[in-house]
Every structure is written in structure tokens, then in C-alpha cells.
Amino acid sequence: MEVIKYSEEWKEKWDRFVLQSNNGTIFHLQKFLDYHTPGKFNFDHLIFLKKGKIEALLPGAIKNGVFESPIGASYGSIVTKDIKFAEAMEIISALLDYGSRNKITEFELTSAPMIYEKYQNQNLEFAMRWLGFNYKLHYISSAINLRKGEDYLLRFSPTTRRNVRKTFRIKDLRIEINERYDQFYPILVENKAKHDAKPTHSYDDLIRLKQLLPENLVLFMVYLGDKPIGGSLLFLANKNVALCFYNMMLYEYTDYKPMHRIMYDVVNYATERGFSYVDIGVSQDTKAENPMTPSMSLIEFKEQFDAKTIMRNTLHIKL
Numbered sequence: 001m002e003v004i005k006y007s008e009e010w011k012e013k014w015d016r017f018v019l020q021s022n023n024g025t026i027f028h029l030q031k032f033l034d035y036h037t038p039g040k041f042n043f044d045h046l047i048f049l050k051k052g053k054i055e056a057l058l059p060g061a062i063k064n065g066v067f068e069s070p071i072g073a074s075y076g077s078i079v080t081k082d083i084k085f086a087e088a089m090e091i092i093s094a095l096l097d098y099g100s101r102n103k104i105t106e107f108e109l110t111s112a113p114m115i116y117e118k119y120q121n122q123n124l125e126f127a128m129r130w131l132g133f134n135y136k137l138h139y140i141s142s143a144i145n146l147r148k149g150e151d152y153l154l155r156f157s158p159t160t161r162r163n164v165r166k167t168f169r170i171k172d173l174r175i176e177i178n179e180r181y182d183q184f185y186p187i188l189v190e191n192k193a194k195h196d197a198k199p200t201h202s203y204d205d206l207i208r209l210k211q212l213l214p215e216n217l218v219l220f221m222v223y224l225g226d227k228p229i230g231g232s233l234l235f236l237a238n239k240n241v242a243l244c245f246y247n248m249m250l251y252e253y254t255d256y257k258p259m260h261r262i263m264y265d266v267v268n269y270a271t272e273r274g275f276s277y278v279d280i281g282v283s284q285d286t287k288a289e290n291p292m293t294p295s296m297s298l299i300e301f302k303e304q305f306d307a308k309t310i311m312r313n314t315l316h317i318k319l
Helices: 008-020 087-100 124-132 156-170 181-194 201-214 250-258 256-273 297-302
Strands: 001-003 046-048 051-057 059-065 066-069 106-110 134-145 173-178 217-224 229-234 241-249 277-280 308-318
Touching: 001 087, 008 156, 046 087, 051 066, 051 087, 051 256, 059 250, 059 277, 087 106, 087 124, 124 256, 124 308, 134 181, 156 201, 156 256, 181 201, 181 217, 181 277, 217 256, 241 250, 241 256
Parallel strands: 066 106, 241 277
Antiparallel strands: 001 046, 046 051, 059 066, 106 308, 134 277, 134 308, 173 217, 217 229, 229 241
């Protein structure tokens, strides 16, 4: 197996492989990574070839001898088809050999959780562990399993069910799917500021992403009359998972339960379109010294919607 550096002529084949893969997401697409301002990152993406055909892909970058994936995205690590164990061993062996020959001192790879896979297959993960990788970090995420044929509202907690039903009786409250990022973004910035944080994306980033991947970004807005009071930005990450990347609201309108209602609409939207999961994202205490520290209040909020824990794992090796 040959490992080569990505170059622009591979772009179409790269993205086609991701879309046909077992574990690829929009975050692995070159089209997604194109939203970054040129020069912001010096990418060192890798392509694994066998007899001239792509067997695997690895987006990422090298800094001070450390190859990290993802860079500039939520999920990274190695993208493959539904491979057998021997193929997984061959891919990881080729990666380690490439690293040794190119003065890479470490690999640090964070993959999407297993729910993103078409066919859940841990051959790659076990091959990495067997060949010397160790876990460096685990992040706690929450996801709702969209079990077909069930009334998902009945799976919400009793209080949440009552709150959702209450929103249908508020005459002036409504949900729209639109492209009013100009209304969404100021509320998002205000929400993040309450937690001494900033959004991952700038306003221009979101507009650029919507232009690059118009079918993969879905914006839900909550209105009270004509006033926007909350919203949720959904990234349709692949055919399995719809990811709630941002949920936000104006806190002075908490009594109207905009987040309960919007989660109901998001779950309804994802269920009707055949997704298997809604991922509500990580729940870490960003102010804690240990990055793995769970945010209990955030986890408990997500559990109201019958969300269960999934882990986002980072694997690491020193060569």
C-alpha cells in the first residue's frame, strides 16, 4: 500500500470516496474544508492507494512533527469503506511506516463516534490499538436514536412533553426553516458570551459553508410574533446522522420553552428524512482544567430528549 500527500487534482476523487465510504462525514470533505480562508491552515492530507485505487483517506496537518486530525473540522481520522481486519492492519501499518519515513513524531486522530458509520465496524480502531495507539482523550456526546415507528415525543421526559405541548398553544410562537443567518448569529454570539466563549464559526464562515454545502446546513428559527428568540443550526453530517451544531435562544424568553420546541421539530425533521440519529454534540465543562470534565447540567438537559451518551475518542501514538 502506498501513502501519498493530497494534491488538488485528487479533490473530486477524494470527495467521491468520502461520500461512498463507511465512516466519512461532511467534515472530511475537501468541499467543507474549503470554507477556511486560504493560508489559515497548511494541510497535509494523506491518500492511501493500492494498485492506483483509493483505499483510505486521512485529512489533517503536521505541526512541530505531530500529525493531527482533524484540523479545522469537528471530526477527522481515517476514512475507509466497510473494510476487513486485514485491510485495517495494512492501512495502519502503512500510516506508521509513512510517519517514520517522513519524520513525523506523533499521530493524534479523533474520529466521529460509531453512530456515524453505515455499518458499525471497529476493525480500524482495534488495529490502531494493536499497533501501538493509545487513547488520549474521551469526550462525552449525546445522541438521540431515531427508532423507526415510535412516537418520539413519548420518549421525552414528562416535563419536556408538557413543555412541547405548551408551545403549540402559544398563538404567536412558530418555527421556520429559513436562511436568516443575520438573525441567528447575533443571538448565538450573545449565548456564547454568557459562557465566556465565542462561536466556532464567524458569520462569514457560516455563509461560506451554506454556499459550499447548501443541502447540508439547515437552519431552524423560533419566532414570537416577528421577533427571533432562538434557533438551531443542523449539519447533515452524512446519511446516518444529523448534527445539532448550534442551539441557542434569548434567555429572557426561557418561559416560552423555545429549546424544547425546536428539539421536537429537529427530531421530527430528521426522522421524516430517514436519519438514524440526531447528535446534540459534546457536553464538556469548558472552564474546567481537565478537558474531559463533563457538564452535568448540559448532559441532563439533553437526556430530557432521550439522548444517550456516545463517546468521541482521540487516539495517539508516539513513533
